[in-house]
Amino acid sequence: MGVNDGIRDNTNYSTIPEGARPTLEKNDAFFTKKRFGFIFNEEKKTKEVYKEITKVQDLLSPGNSACLGCHAELALRTTLRILGPNTILAIPPGCMGGIGAVGFNGGAGAKIPVFFPLLDNTAAMLAGIKRKYIREGRGDINVVAFAGDGGTADAGFQSLSGAAERGENIIYICYDNEAYMNTGVQRSGTTPKWSWTQTTPVGEQTHGKSQKGKDMPMIMAQHNIPYVATANPSYMHDYIAKLKKAMKVKNGMSYIHLYSGCPTGWKFPTEKTIEVGKLAVETNLYPLWEYEDGKFRLTYEVLKRRPISEYTESMQKYSHLTEQNLAELQQNVDANYKRFKKLCKI
Amino acid sequence: MGKVDVLNGNKAAAWGAKLARADLMAAYPITPQTPLVEYLASFVADGVIDADLVEVESEHSALSVLQGGVLAGARTFTGTSSQGLALMYEPYIRTSTMRLPIVMALVTREVISPQTVWGGQQDAVTVRDAGWIQIWCESSQEILDSIVQAYKIAENKDVLLPVNVCYDGFSLSHMAERVEIPDQKLVDQFLPKPNITHVKLDPNNPIAVDPLTPGPMLTEFRHKQVTAMHMSKKIIEEVRQEWLEMFGRDYGGLIDLYRMEDAEIALVCLGSPAGTARVAIDEMRNHGIKVGMIRIRVLRPFPDEEIRKALVNIKAIGVIDRNVSFAKGMGISFLELKTVFGGLKMPPMIDFIGGLGGSDVTMEQIKQAIVITQHVAEGGEFQEVTWFGLDKIDVETLFSMDKDRSLKLKGVSG
Numbered sequence: 001m002g003v004n005d006g007i008r009d010n011t012n013y014s015t016i017p018e019g020a021r022p023t024l025e026k027n028d029a030f031f032t033k034k035r036f037g038f039i040f041n042e043e044k045k046t047k048e049v050y051k052e053i054t055k056v057q058d059l060l061s062p063g064n065s066a067c068l069g070c071h072a073e074l075a076l077r078t079t080l081r082i083l084g085p086n087t088i089l090a091i092p093p094g095c096m097g098g099i100g101a102v103g104f105n106g107g108a109g110a111k112i113p114v115f116f117p118l119l120d121n122t123a124a125m126l127a128g129i130k131r132k133y134i135r136e137g138r139g140d141i142n143v144v145a146f147a148g149d150g151g152t153a154d155a156g157f158q159s160l161s162g163a164a165e166r167g168e169n170i171i172y173i174c175y176d177n178e179a180y181m182n183t184g185v186q187r188s189g190t191t192p193k194w195s196w197t198q199t200t201p202v203g204e205q206t207h208g209k210s211q212k213g214k215d216m217p218m219i220m221a222q223h224n225i226p227y228v229a230t231a232n233p234s235y236m237h238d239y240i241a242k243l244k245k246a247m248k249v250k251n252g253m254s255y256i257h258l259y260s261g262c263p264t265g266w267k268f269p270t271e272k273t274i275e276v277g278k279l280a281v282e283t284n285l286y287p288l289w290e291y292e293d294g295k296f297r298l299t300y301e302v303l304k305r306r307p308i309s310e311y312t313e314s315m316q317k318y319s320h321l322t323e324q325n326l327a328e329l330q331q332n333v334d335a336n337y338k339r340f341k342k343l344c345k346i
Numbered sequence: 347m348g349k350v351d352v353l354n355g356n357k358a359a360a361w362g363a364k365l366a367r368a369d370l371m372a373a374y375p376i377t378p379q380t381p382l383v384e385y386l387a388s389f390v391a392d393g394v395i396d397a398d399l400v401e402v403e404s405e406h407s408a409l410s411v412l413q414g415g416v417l418a419g420a421r422t423f424t425g426t427s428s429q430g431l432a433l434m435y436e437p438y439i440r441t442s443t444m445r446l447p448i449v450m451a452l453v454t455r456e457v458i459s460p461q462t463v464w465g466g467q468q469d470a471v472t473v474r475d476a477g478w479i480q481i482w483c484e485s486s487q488e489i490l491d492s493i494v495q496a497y498k499i500a501e502n503k504d505v506l507l508p509v510n511v512c513y514d515g516f517s518l519s520h521m522a523e524r525v526e527i528p529d530q531k532l533v534d535q536f537l538p539k540p541n542i543t544h545v546k547l548d549p550n551n552p553i554a555v556d557p558l559t560p561g562p563m564l565t566e567f568r569h570k571q572v573t574a575m576h577m578s579k580k581i582i583e584e585v586r587q588e589w590l591e592m593f594g595r596d597y598g599g600l601i602d603l604y605r606m607e608d609a610e611i612a613l614v615c616l617g618s619p620a621g622t623a624r625v626a627i628d629e630m631r632n633h634g635i636k637v638g639m640i641r642i643r644v645l646r647p648f649p650d651e652e653i654r655k656a657l658v659n660i661k662a663i664g665v666i667d668r669n670v671s672f673a674k675g676m677g678i679s680f681l682e683l684k685t686v687f688g689g690l691k692m693p694p695m696i697d698f699i700g701g702l703g704g705s706d707v708t709m710e711q712i713k714q715a716i717v718i719t720q721h722v723a724e725g726g727e728f729q730e731v732t733w734f735g736l737d738k739i740d741v742e743t744l745f746s747m748d749k750d751r752s753l754k755l756k757g758v759s760g
């Protein structure tokens with residue numbers, strides 16, 4: 001497996017690996033239209049949204065080297081379609097830069113102005129760009145970051161927090177794949193407890209990451225910026241509605257935290273990305289919410305949450321979890337969700 | 347018409363940025379640059395400057411904001427010192443490799459440790475190979491003038507490199523003197539609006555800035571950058587001439603010579619010690635020592651040919667360094683000067699290290715340096731590197747063989 005010894009695992013996970021249980025199988029007796037009609041409604045909405053976005057130009061250059069099943073690449077493509085051509089895009093070092101979204105060998109990675117900031121100055125560079133365009137009366141240009149969790153919650157946090165506090169009018173999207181994936185799956189500040197990564201191995205003395213991850217979207221909400229949302233590319237219509245809201249903000253920063261499944265780093269079959277993403281929401285692990293005018297709101301209510309084990313069993317980064325771990329995790333998920341519901345009532 | 351005021355170095359720098367019409371600024375306070383940030387803030391508050399001043403949370407972000415500004419076409423300004431420069435290093439080196447014509451006041455200061463907030467030059471000399479042009483000043487007037495000139499150099503299409511206008515913390519940043527503030531209209535004539543297009547991010551003309559670049563292409567890119575640095579020598583001279591014609595002031599372009607016409611020995615100085623050296627030189631000439639000075643005004647690009655030419659008839663060279671190199675335990679100017687002669691025969695050269703951590707390079711020390719250099723010029727022996735304050739310098743003994751001179755130098759030795 002490689003999860004136990006910290007050595008890079010080169011297994012091809014495009015087929016279902018041992019121990020990973022496939023999710024949302026069509027023949028799942030539990031998963032009936034009657035029981036989960038709302039999911040079919042979701043699918044309908046998704047279809048509608050795809051109809052809408054395929055009418056506009058794909059602004060990412062054709063051909064990039066993203067892994068099969070990359071959630072973030074899917075999200076980036078859609079993001080650019082919604083943002084449209086009047087956009088300046090920053091992609092700091094990380095997978096999206098690595099796949100060539102900025103460009104490679106003299107070629108451009110996107111059909112809009114795009115550049116590499118540093119891993120840790122994305123928000124500051126964007127602030128400079130936006131300030132100058134506002135001075136020139138072109139404040140309508142979307143000035144946007146598409147940054148990983150490392151570039152956001154760790155190295156880039158200082159400049160992001162500073163820009164949020166100063167009310168810089170930029171759109172900051174963090175795609176959170178819960179580790180430094182571009183450098184080969186090392187822990188980040190958002191890596192959840194017990195996750196296996198190359199730097200939080202499972203060994204005689206260790207059991208994956210021993211600390212909990214940072215709650216980035218909540219931290220950004222505590223900056224009191226005009227708009228904060230969580231989103232998930234498996235719920236594209238929800239994300240698109242949020243992105244459109246973020247684009248309307250003129251009095252400060254808008255921040256979207258995008259859950260981003262990673263088959264390579266989390267070790268699940270590449271064709272399961274959308275389903276894994278859905279489980280993250282349906283287990284209440286990563287609820288979809290937004291924060292606007294000081295109020296929190298769930299944008300998607302899960303009627304009957306699924307047990308967290310369905311999520312953890314869908315990928316191998318949690319394959320070492322014990323019954324006890326799972327019980328504790330379930331407790332945490334439920335407590336967090338309850339707390340969040342309370343927050344929505346304030 | 348311009349006007350005359352009494353300005354310290356930091357305020358002169360703020361005036362320079364104002365006259366250059368920098369429209370995006372960001373800075374983070376650090377001693378001894380702090381008053382510069384405050385002057386900028388008050389200039390913006392009073393409408394003297396029409397610019398966005400971004401109150402960033404660090405130097406790293408200060409320079410990053412400016413980088414973004416340049417990508418959107420802004421003329422930008424910042425300043426920092428010592429630890430601020432150290433924190434800024436990541437975007438700092440990238441400013442030159444991205445060819446962004448940013449101008450930054452570098453209010454030079456000692457680096458910690460030991461903990462210190464006082465003057466020195468170690469911060470600036472340490473980054474001399476990060477690809478920035480470095481102009482070193484000697485007075486408030488020169489600071490103001492050099493900042494305006496710096497934009498003209500940086501934005502030249504054959505250059506497109508960032509410029510540091512360096513001035514010694516406290517000895518220049520906090521020292522007030524008479525400054526002529528030139529007329530804005532005249533400065534506008536000298537320095538037209540910026541037109542930076544090579545990295546412009548504009549939805550009307552989309553380009554990718556700084557995509558992943560393979561080695562061979564990068565090599566070509568780096569070669570162009572080095573060529574541009576070399577090219578800037580010519581542009582610095584041109585800008586010097588134009589400034590002289592329009593404003594009547596001149597600091598030398600790359601090097602500034604003082605009483606070198608008939609000099610037999612030369613001092614080489616960088617930054618504030620040059621001011622003291624001028625007075626010391628005048629005095630020592632009264633004692634019959636034919637000494638002159640080369641002030642290195644531009645440390646990058648390094649004016650090797652210019653210095654070699656100026657040293658052609660010189661019998662010995664004494665270098666004053668407010669900084670050290672860890673390569674050979676000598677000062678940076680000294681180390682750089684050694685490259686001037688290459689394989690050619692060079693006159694004997696000795697180095698004096700002083701003024702570290704805010705200690706003064708005193709008149710007495712400079713006079714000692716002159717005496718020792720003269721001694722070496724006459725064939726005498728002396729250690730290659732002398733640390734003022736640490737090494738005991740016995741000038742009397744040095745000249746004891748020559749009673750005549752010993753008498754003449756009375757009151758000079760330390």
Ligand SMILES: Cc1ncc(C[n+]2csc(CCOP(=O)(O)OP(=O)(O)O)c2C)c(N)n1
Pocket residue numbers: 093094095096118119120147148149150151152155177179180181182183188
């Ligand atoms: C200052 C600095 N330190 C380290 C790196 C090396 N580095 C490049 S990408 C990366 C990880 C980025 O992780 P994340 O932001 O989560 O993006 P992902 O690769 O997961 O898409 C690191 C550490 C860097 N580019 N800059």
Ligand SMILES: [Mg+2]
Pocket residue numbers: 148149150175176177178179180181188
């Ligand atoms: Mg990541």
